[in-house]
Amino acid sequence: MSYEEKRDEIAEEVKPIVAHTMPFHKKAPAKVVYITIVFTIIGVLLALFLPTHMFPFSMSPEMHDAVLTFVVFTIAAAPVAALVYAIAAYSLIAWRKKGANNNEEPPEDGAPSHGSGLITSLWIGTSVVLVLFLLVWGMAELSAETAQQSNAIQVNVTGQQWMWTFSYPGTGVTTHNLILPEGRQIDFNVTSMDVTHGFWPVEMGVQIDANPNVIDHIAATTNRLGSFDVRCSQICGLYHAYMQTKGTVVTNAQFATWLASQGASSSSIQSYALSGK
């Protein structure tokens, strides 16, 4: 039996399922837009009011940038997510069909559309614009953060299993609790004694790995008195979870007093305070 004969024989035996073209739902797009707007508003409201309750207290402009970026990106992404959710939800509510034979057989077919060039182009165009916005925002923030300020001071950070030690070059002071003066840009020179650690002064909003035999740099500016956490963000073995300590931001006078109490000479404190590049 030839192939064509066999195919025709089978085609005759089977009852065709009648294709059903769905009527065009004139109001559907408008309804989806309404739902999208509602979802977007919810998303924007959450973005505006939730982060202040979720993020820890900001101790630096860098942390503030991270929170701001979170808010702005959420607002930018909210309409996209809202639209996808709205289409999915509306389709489910409006066009849900129970199949024949106690839902064993499928319902009649949906609209035989293979897509729309217009919608696809619009969608891609919008994503390109959004991506450009994200990129420009990120680059602007990044260049602002890496800018060197005139009042910067140097702090050497050494990670090792499973401790942080901090030293203030030139003063001979080393400590395991980070003490920083207020209102200064701090240049952290981060290195490691053994494996890779992640230096993360949490409320300062910056993070850099401590790698052996390399000095990594990260800068953050202290703009508030108070204490913050320093954690290790890169798994480093047995006591990784315990590799954390406290940092404190104090006034410049308190800072000088503290350095002196740790045995630093007054001349070294003087030159250290002016050590900014």
Add this chain to the structure above:
Amino acid sequence: MSITDQQMHDSHDDHGHHGHYEEGGNHHDTAQEKHRKEHMATWLFIFGDVVFFLLELFFWFYLRANNTAGMWRAANCTPANGKLGPTDEGLNTCTDGLFNPITHAIPKANPVYTIIVFALIAIAAAFVWFAEVQSRKGATKKTTHPLTALALFFVLAAIAAQFYQFQVLPFTTIQGTYASTFEFYMGSNVAHFLLALVIVTGLWSRSRLGKFDNGKWYQLHLSRLFLVWVAASCVILGLVTIFFA
């Protein structure tokens, strides 16, 4: 809707030239389909191997660029200065991989052995290629068997030469990243050569049985593709070790 000739032609090649291919194999296939698949698979395997190879080169040049002291240790890691100290607290001792301080300069590898190794594997690949050319011309096992035997001999010689080079190196793996990368390259050569050994042993054994007679050259062809790649990668790695030491 009927099936057009074009559609019929889309996925089925003509079935005319079985004579040029070895019969048998997968019960689903004509010999020609089998050839097409294996040809594609060989190239895909070589593609994966090329990715690995490029990363090997990346390791070499990255470590070379990162280090300025002898044997590619860190810049401050010289016999005169036994300490690595990025900050004033840093007291990492500058050691080899076994905590021994570095006390003397170490010579780099002799390129002669490298050249011998890649020459031997290149000759092996050339013999397989020659066997393929002969088989395409319709040669019998009288020609292919000696040729593949020679290829087998040179693969074995390449392996022996590679192991000999391991023996005579003036350094060991622990002495800096130059030593590490150099010996890693040699290890990857050995892995390639062992794979080549399996293949060429098969070619030799099968040519003895006359499996490549009567124009059934396609396994020789696939083997040749792989062997040429093995030889090429060995030559490139060798030249890198010589000119970018």
Add this chain to the structure above:
Amino acid sequence: MSTIAPMLLEDTKLEPKAGGFYRHQNFLTGLIVGILSGFIGWVVSLALLQGSNFGSDMVVTVTLTCWVIGFNAGMGTFNAIFRWILGHDQNHEDELYAAGVGQGWKRYWKYCTDHKVVGTQYLVLVMVLFGVGGTLAMMIRTQLLSPNSRFMSPETYNAIVSIHGMIMIIATIIMVSGPFANFIMPIMIGAKDMAFPRLNAMSFWVVVSAVPPILGSFFLGGVPAGWTTYAPLSVQAPPAMDAFAITICTFVISVTVAGINTLVTVLTMRAKGMTMGRLPIFVWGSIIAGGLGLYAMPAFLMAQSALITDRVVGTGFYVAEQGGTGWLYENTFWIMGHPEVYVILIPPVGALIEIASTFARKPVFGYKVMVAGISGIATLSIMVWAHHMFTTGWAPTLADPFMLTTELISIPTGIIFLCMVGTIWRGSIWTRLPMYFLYLFIFNFIIGGITGIYLSDVPADQYFHGNMFVTAHFHYTLLGGGLVGAMGAVCYWFPKVTSRMLNERIGKTAFWVVAIGIQITYMAQFYEGFQGMARRVANYNALFVDANRVSSAGAYILMAGMLIFMYAIIHSWRHGKKASANPWHAKSLEWMTLTPVPLENFLVDPVVTGHPYGYGEPDSKPVAPEMPVPVSANSGGSH
């Protein structure tokens, strides 16, 4: 009709030829030879190497390598190579035997070349791996129930975190590519088997041999370095790390072989009329993921083999004292690691597109755009690896370009969403179980995708990196997206694979428990991330206790859901209602053949005359549900 190939329809007994020892090889002989070989390797290496520098690492490496080679030798992986060398090529009867003809259930324990057997084997293996990985996840969440938890020591906790991660990565890489790209994909394109049936069996049994070493790592000191095993911590680690690296190297062989096999199958074995423009999206997904795996896996092999040499012969690639650097590992690892994420995700996305079309009774929205989108993701994914390294200190000047490429990925990802919701739009939504998982995927993956945007931005990443936010993000994508998609795929193809219908009432119960469990578990982890909890910690500040308890509670719910889902599968596999050949009245080729699928899949070579999504089209050809139809009988919808 049934006269076409009676021998293939019936479970004909093929008597083993006398003397063919390879016909008696099975899982048991594999185990015996593997253990024996491992034991010999252990004894010999102990005698020769113990006491030398790196002695215990050498012993572990030799022993486990011997196990892998021995198991595969005992299984029959190398038979074909030896036979080829000796010139004893398989004859037709041998091949039928290797394909499992006449061996009943025993063929599932053998080096069986039938792609449907391999697919089924993979399905069971994936379930076992998820069981192991999930159990370890429960350990993690139990430890984190309270600060200062003394449920486990930090050492055990770190080991569990690492192995949970790697087992889950292995399981997710093969969760769709294993079962369905093997069982379903060849049928979808009208092929009789995979291009290289023996390599197909090899890809499975090699993964099997890779599993014991990674589990054995618990008895070798534990891997303390997370699934990423960043050097130099992994160089410092106990011999467990050697076992881990051997598992990876072995697994790489399997994925490479499987990737080559998938690509060659689709490129050379399509039925008449199955042009590339008519391939189902799932097939596109399989070959793109296969190709991407072929690019990614050699990088993993490079990263881990250099790690092995650092540990076993003292090379210094990653050791600062010798001039190496951990950045080299990190780069090589993420050159693998980011494409690998899409190796995991693309096949489930492809399966979900099939589901969307079938259950919305509509053609796929923008077929070509979808294929372009998946290809775009794959292409971009090889250029974004350093976004995992924004905070490592490596090349800060490259932050901007990697930010660009990373954010560009959201364009093709957006296309996938467009095609999914576009397919649903104006469909007739038939709410059978697979469709539930499509909806859950859309819900979760939007969250996973958007949280990825923050991580692509360097200033925000400096807060979120190495933090529970990242953990929640990738669980939303890989579990909430990938695994949910795979569960949808299981529900969708269950009737074809097992010949039975999945019990939808139990399945839907499982679905809702899983869906709720995911949201509770990972929303709480996002919250921990906002608060500033670091990843992979055995102990945490009391400040995080509430979020952690919620997350653990969610994880237990998730566990219950997964167990119910497992019960649904096991119960339905044994007692489910018999499935017809095409229970969903779908139009792609895998539904056009009998259930159970006969050896060589089709009784008559199929000829394809249209794309597989001809729903609702006026000139759509009828579909014959239970017939051995020689044609994917739907019209060529023009597009």
Add this chain to the structure above:
Amino acid sequence: MKKFVWAVVTVLVGAVLIAAIGLGFHDQQYSSPYGTEVAKSVGMITVNGKQYQHVVLNLVTEPSAQGTTSNGQIIHPGGNPSWPAYAVTNEYQIPANAVVTVKWSQYDSGGVVNNPYFAKPRGTIGGIERVNGKPVTGVAADNIAHTFTLRGEPGVDPRFFLSVPGPISKLGDNAENNKGGQLVQFSFISGKPGLYVWNCEFPCGLSVGGFGAVMSSYGYMSGHMHVV
């Protein structure tokens, strides 16, 4: 209905199985067979004009984990004989807000500490330790065998910190269990109640940084301090 009962049974069986595996992982931890060493009260003491309870805690470090202590107890049954260990247990208990005097018998060999920060006593009363009765403000950075470094856990008192170095055995590299001991004595004021961890910061293990092997294995050079 029956199916749902079975589904619930599956969940329960699965949960029990996972719990059993969990117990397996749990049991292999904190396995010092010798329980917790409790500091002995020796009355009251005044420090800086404030009265505290005074307790004494005994610590021992031995060069071989499989050797015996002076009491004849095997330190780590089945432990690696070439690994050092704190003997005979790694679990200690002290009262909160008390003056703790630690008497530490140090028998192991050593060398250079990674970070000279750990060559000085930190957080002790007066910033000193006594080595064989002599008060010192530190041990030479290349003469250190182990350190006893105690820190507040994340959930308890993250500012609490104590670190004291111990000089190498009088036998040098030929150190033996219970021979050539150095007696290190120091006092500190304990912190808030809670569970603290301690470990050694001297690189007495193998591989990168000297922190492989014994240093990455819980229970030899690491443990808990219960502050009650």
